[in-house]
Amino acid sequence: MDFKLTERDEMLQKTIREFAEKEIPPRMDTMEETGEFPMDLLKGLADMGILGVITPREYGGAGLGHLARILVLEQLGRVCPAMPMALQVHHMCTYALNTFGSEEQKKKYLPPLAQGEALGVVAVTEPSGGSDVAATKSTGRLEGDKYILNGRKCFITNAHVSNTWIVPVMTGEGRKGMSAFIVEKDFPGAKTGHIEDKVGLRGANTGELVFQDCEVPKENLIGGEGNGMAVALGTIGSCGRPGMASVGLGILNAVIEEAVKFATERELYGKPISNLQAIQWYITEIYSDLEIARLLAYRAGWMLDNNIPADAAATLAKQWICEAAARSARKAIEIHGSYGILKEYPIQRLMRDALVAVPAGGTAEIAKLVLSRIAIKQYQ
Ligand SMILES: Cc1cc2nc3c(=O)[nH]c(=O)nc-3n(C[C@H](O)[C@H](O)[C@H](O)COP(=O)(O)OP(=O)(O)OC[C@H]3O[C@@H](n4cnc5c(N)ncnc54)[C@H](O)[C@@H]3O)c2cc1C
Incomplete structure (x- = not known):
């Protein structure tokens, strides 16, 4: 078992992080106000291989695989979780075409979806x-x-x-x-x-x-x-759930950064509130959620890349991470005191984003139902 990312994947993380930090923040107020995806970024996303990250190179994609997809979505989500939400569904479309489509369908539909002509x-x-x-x-x-x-x-x-x-x-x-x-x-x-x-x-x-x-x-x-049921459930299971796990993971990255920033800048009793034990516990709990989330999500991606059945891993990752994002965002709001409910602090947006991520792509209750069936079968 190797927990070290390859040089290629580390480089990918760094490149996407820089792209996200430069390109997304100037567009976020408009995204928040209008509820619209920044379509002017589509070409840039395509040029970086993000749109076709799991599309094979022969169909115009980058062919980087599922773990790379999760790394990309995590870095975009750290800056703005709406970005991986939109892109993960686009990837689901490319996954369905590549997995269930005929040769003619792949040749016709995959290249334009990888090249940023439109979303799927x-x-x-x-x-x-x-x-x-x-x-x-x-x-x-x-x-x-x-x-x-x-x-x-x-x-x-x-x-x-x-x-x-x-x-x-x-x-x-x-x-x-x-x-x-x-x-x-x-x-x-x-x-x-x-x-x-x-x-x-x-x-x-x-x-x-x-x-x-x-x-x-x-x-x-x-x-x-x-075979429509197989197309729908296969795509949700192998692409939608890891994709939503990545959205939650992106949120958790942002939540810990906001929590630590506020806790180390806000002073009470003459010291930053990060000196208060109750605040330290919150930070440890958020940190733990993030670290566990990352392991769950990366494992699911790695299993998919290695053709290991990943139904349980992907379902667990989706359900656990999206719920962790919601509870950690809530704790980060507590750290902020009343500032947490002011619009000028990003933490309230992250809380809202996390709440929306929980049912998107399948509710927590349905994921638990799937996991209980798997667990009973495995340990009976
Ligand atoms: C931001 C966002 C993006 C989305 N994007 C897409 C998309 O691109 N494509 C798409 O097809 N869908 C999409 N969805 C839809 C999403 O997958 C569904 O909303 C979700 O599956 C829940 O369906 P529902 O809202 O109809 O709730 P319902 O199915 O009506 O469920 C209502 C409640 O009953 C519970 N429940 C249902 N059945 C059971 C059971 N057997 N046991 C226990 N509890 C149960 C649910 O967990 C939930 O709490 C998106 C949703 C959101 C919020």
Whole structure:
């Protein structure tokens, strides 16, 4: 077991950190006010290999793998957690295409997604409930050489700033009745709907996708008819959960920095409050959350890169880290006293970001359900 990052990965971390510190802060107030992703950064993100980090080089990506993806998202999230939120869903789209797509589909869709022509989407959640994927109501029916899609997807990251959508709908009955499609935003009948006005992760656009007799060419079926559930759950499991773990990890990086900054600058009784034992305990607890989070997230990425089944590791990382981010942000707010609730201090934003990260990509309760099944099977 080797806990040392390679030189390449250390260099990647450093480069992304510098990029994030230079490019993101000037845009953050606007992101916070408008709830919009900074699309002017797309080309820069593409040039640095961030958009195509897990896309193989033969399809225009950087082909750096899952651990590298986590390192990149962590560094972006340290500066602004909305960035990895948006980018991790974009990566899910590239993952789905690369894992389940045909050669023609990969050649057509992966290069523009790696090169920053637009962002991608995986749209599973419907108003009928994100936890119950089997309750999907959107439908697709084959008519000649096209599928006609009808329905509505909600809470979709990048909905209004993307052009390539992976959309599972019902083409039949039951678990094997779901099929996934690659939908381009300009296909007839494909529309964006409501934009959600979220309390956190505001710079990641979230909204509805609407399909009204949407015409999708037959060749845009991905993964074969009846395999939509596998496309959706496979992508969430191997890409969405590690991605959300990285969002939480980015938040924890920022939380410890804000907590330590405030604790060492704020003086009471003639000394910085970092001398107070209660504050030291908070800092130790936040530090522990960050260190454990990093181990969990990196392990999941490393396992995926080494083709080791990572369902449990990725689920644990997602659930544990996002909850750790929320509880640590709360503790950092306590350290700030009343300053913690002032908008001029970033810690209140990090608390809001963490709260939004907990249900995004699957709630903690569902993750615990998955983990309990794994644990019972393993230790029975
Ligand atoms: C910022 C953000 C970005 C998102 N991006 C995307 C995206 O890009 N694509 C996408 O498809 N979706 C996306 N989502 C949707 C997200 O995955 C869902 O919101 C999530 O899965 C929960 O679904 P729900 O909100 O419908 O809650 P529900 O499924 O209605 O759940 C409500 C409550 O019931 C609990 N619950 C449900 N079932 C069980 C059970 N069996 N046992 C115990 N408790 C249970 C839940 O944990 C929760 O507490 C995003 C959400 C957010 C907040």
